[in-house]
Amino acid sequence: MFRAIGAQIALATLVISVAGAAVGRAAPVRAPIELVPSGHSGWQVNGTTGGNVCTVSSKDECRPGESSSEAGGFSYLNSVTVDPRTGNVYVADSANNRVQELTATGAFVAMFGWDVNETKTRQATSSQAEENVCTGASGDMCTAGVQGTAAGQLAYPAGVAVAPTTGDVYVLEISSNDFRVDKFTAGGRFVWTIGREVNTRTRGSICTEREVEQAHVRCKAGVENSTQSIEPGAFKYAQADGNLLAVGGPGELLYVGDEHRVQEFDAEGRWKGEILLASLSPKPQSVVSALALDKRGDLYLVYHVAGTEDGVQQRFGVIREFNPAGEQVAAFPVNPSQPNATISIVGLAIDSSDHLAVVGGETGGRSFTRIGLLYDARTGRPLTSFPLPTDNDGIAFNGDGDLYIAATDDQAVVAYAPRPMAALLQTLVACEIGIANDPSIAFNCALEDEVSLS
Numbered sequence: 001m002f003r004a005i006g007a008q009i010a011l012a013t014l015v016i017s018v019a020g021a022a023v024g025r026a027a028p029v030r031a032p033i034e035l036v037p038s039g040h041s042g043w044q045v046n047g048t049t050g051g052n053v054c055t056v057s058s059k060d061e062c063r064p065g066e067s068s069s070e071a072g073g074f075s076y077l078n079s080v081t082v083d084p085r086t087g088n089v090y091v092a093d094s095a096n097n098r099v100q101e102l103t104a105t106g107a108f109v110a111m112f113g114w115d116v117n118e119t120k121t122r123q124a125t126s127s128q129a130e131e132n133v134c135t136g137a138s139g140d141m142c143t144a145g146v147q148g149t150a151a152g153q154l155a156y157p158a159g160v161a162v163a164p165t166t167g168d169v170y171v172l173e174i175s176s177n178d179f180r181v182d183k184f185t186a187g188g189r190f191v192w193t194i195g196r197e198v199n200t201r202t203r204g205s206i207c208t209e210r211e212v213e214q215a216h217v218r219c220k221a222g223v224e225n226s227t228q229s230i231e232p233g234a235f236k237y238a239q240a241d242g243n244l245l246a247v248g249g250p251g252e253l254l255y256v257g258d259e260h261r262v263q264e265f266d267a268e269g270r271w272k273g274e275i276l277l278a279s280l281s282p283k284p285q286s287v288v289s290a291l292a293l294d295k296r297g298d299l300y301l302v303y304h305v306a307g308t309e310d311g312v313q314q315r316f317g318v319i320r321e322f323n324p325a326g327e328q329v330a331a332f333p334v335n336p337s338q339p340n341a342t343i344s345i346v347g348l349a350i351d352s353s354d355h356l357a358v359v360g361g362e363t364g365g366r367s368f369t370r371i372g373l374l375y376d377a378r379t380g381r382p383l384t385s386f387p388l389p390t391d392n393d394g395i396a397f398n399g400d401g402d403l404y405i406a407a408t409d410d411q412a413v414v415a416y417a418p419r420p421m422a423a424l425l426q427t428l429v430a431c432e433i434g435i436a437n438d439p440s441i442a443f444n445c446a447l448e449d450e451v452s453l454s
Contacts, residue, residue, distance in 0.1 A: 035357070035374060035386035035403055035416040040065070041106030042412030043073030053106040064390070065411035069096050069144035071136065072108035073411070079159045079243065079394030080406045080413055083167055083186075087398050090169060091406065091413060092157040097145035099160055099171060099184075104398060106413070110135040112188030113145025114153040128152070133188040149178055149221035151212045152190035159394065161245035162186075163252050168267070170254055172245050173222075179235040180222035181245070181256055183269065192269045195222020196234035205233030206269045227284055230261065232271040242346040242393050243290045249297025250324050257288035262301060264326075275326050281305040292348035292356070294377060297324045300356065302345045317343040317360065319380070332380025334373065338364035343371070347405075351397040354378050355418070359392045359405065389414045 039055045040046075042065025046054035052072045054062035067075045075095035082089055087104045098113030112133045119140035120126040132152055134142035147155050159172030167186035173179075180195030192208040199207040200218040207219035225234035236259040237244065244257035253272065254265045260278040265271055277288065285306030292300045299322045316333040323329050334343050341364030349357045356377035362369045372386040389407035396404050403416040 033355070033374070033418050033420055034384055035372070036419055037387065037414060038402070038417040039106060039415045040412050041072070041102060041415075042066075042407075042410070043068035043070060045412050052108075064407070064409075067095075067411050071111065071134070071142040072100070072102070072106075074100075074413075075144070075411065076408055077393075077406045077411070077413070078157070078408060079172075079245075080404045081161050081245075081394075081396045082398040082404065083162045084164045084399055085167055087400075089396070089398075089404055089413065090160050090162055092160040092171065092394070094156050094158060095144075097147045097154045097156065099154070099157060099169060099188075102413070104402070106415075108136045108142075110188065111142055112184060114148055114150075115146045116142055116144070118143045129189060132190075149180075149219070151193065151207065151209065151219040154182070155221070159243065159245045161247045161254070163247045163267070165252055166267075168247075170245055170247060172256070174237050175221075177224075178221035179224050179237060181235075181254070181265075193219050193222075194233050194265065194269045196225055196231065197223045205231075205271070208269070225259075227259070228278070228282065230274070230276065232263070232274075233265075235259075235263075237287070243292060243348055243395065244288065246291040246293045246299065248293045249299075255291055255293070255299060257291050257301065259284075259287050262288060262291065262299070273326060275299075275301075275322060277303045290345055290348040292350045294350045294354065295352055298322065298329070299324075300348055300350060300377065302348065304344065317345040317358075319345075319348070319356070319358070319375075321377075330380065332375075334358055334360075334371075336362050336364065338362065340364065346393055347395040349395040349397045349403060350377050351401045351403075352399060353401060355383065355397075355401065357386075357395055357397065357403055359388060359395055386416060 037056050040062050041053050044050050045065045047061035047063040054060050074093050077091050078094045079092040080089055089102045091100045093100050098111050098116050100111045101109040115121050115131050117131050117134040117140050120131045134140050145154055149155055155173050155178050156175045157171045158174045161170045169184045171182045180193050180198055182193045183191040190209050192206055194206050197203045198219055200220055211217035225236040246255040256263045262275045264273045280303055283306045287304050289304045290302040301320055302317055316335045318331055318333050320328055321330040336343050341362050343362055345358055345360035347359040354377040356375040358373045360371055362371050370388045372388040374383045376383055389410050391407055391409035392405050393408050394406040401418040405414045407414050
């Protein structure tokens with residue numbers, strides 16, 4: 001676990017190779033790969049059929065989705081994650097105040113949020129727990145959740161992460177007056193919320209389902225932490241989207257990207273430690289902007305440094321790797337492609353083969369370009385770039401190396417499949433054989449790993 005006192009990082013000891021490689025690691029030879037768009041899911045993303053799934057390998061027209069409260073539709077989604085047990089994709093459907101679960105091929109499975117089950121809500125005998133979950137198998141009418149800050153209610157969910165072993169779902173909520181992280185079971189039942197003064201009885205930083213049921217305690221919104229405060233369990237986010245949650249590693253711990261630190265909690269919501277980053281820059285505009293965990297439990301993070309006192313550092317994003325003890329073991333830059341341009345990173349994801357995907361933007365002069373880059377996480381060496389949808393916030397890999405991107409303004413989840421460059425055309429053409437007009441089969445075919453990437 002992280003040391004409770006945090007891992008202070010001095011700028012003088014930060015070792016970064018501007019050429020792009022992490023210092024002190026060998027550079028194994030990797031087969032060249034490319035991430036190619038393979039499918040879209042969202043309300044009526046298929047311009048040909050009007051359906052909610054569209055595959056690049058089909059003959060259908062793929063287009064941005066429409067804002068919708070229907071099951072399988074989104075209203076400004078902000079984050080995606082994958083349950084490694086099932087391969088299902090979870091989406092923080094922000095403006096609908098709910099979390100949706102989809103299959104790897106984009107089909108709706110279930111959702112949770114306050115009163116999302118309209119069929120149950122209309123029945124006088126239904127419990128609140130039943131009204132807060134709606135599944136595709138039930139045949140019930142699913143709808144947007146009611147915004148709120150009580151136990152089981154969601155208010156603009158901005159991030160989502162799934163525990164690899166249990167399937168428990170963690171949800172980050174950020175609004176003008178609400179700074180908290182909630183835990184739900186895989187079935188959508190509320191477990192606890194953490195944040196500053198979320199417990200109305202104790203004014204403490206945790207409020208649990210047990211307290212609500214047995215002691216009639218009320219949970220409420222988390223109070224925003226003060227600048228420069230390192231109060232455990234209190235949050236102050238300067239960024240309201242992307243990948244600020246990660247779960248896994250030894251003990252399957254929860255990591256939360258705060259303003260100037262990363263906090264660590266166990267499965268019961270108990271604070272375990274932190275990495276302090278203010279020594280890099282204490283300015284309010286400096287903020288943790290993305291997190292990702294690898295299979296060893298090492299944490300990759302981006303701390304955006306604001307200000308002009310370090311002009312060199314402002315021109316590139318720095319990806320830092322920390323071991324489970326909270327010690328920085330490597331760092332490498334994401335360099336801009338234009339002279340004097342700056343890089344901002346909003347999403348990180350790492351697959352089981354140590355491919356690290358990076359999304360964000362590059363600003364140079366009056367231009368802004370979205371960037372999608374793939375790195376070798378063990379060496380920091382760039383591998384390739386990939387095209388992005390018009391907007392991109394959260395990203396996540398599944399166990400097969402397929403990448404999912406939350407395209408916020410497009411109201412869709414966009415999937416990418418890894419392909420060795422030499423096999424790209426052959427793979428996509430072969431995928432069309434026998435597909436007919438079934439978009440689900442086409443989507444699944446496009447996501448299959450037919451060639452080993454090792």
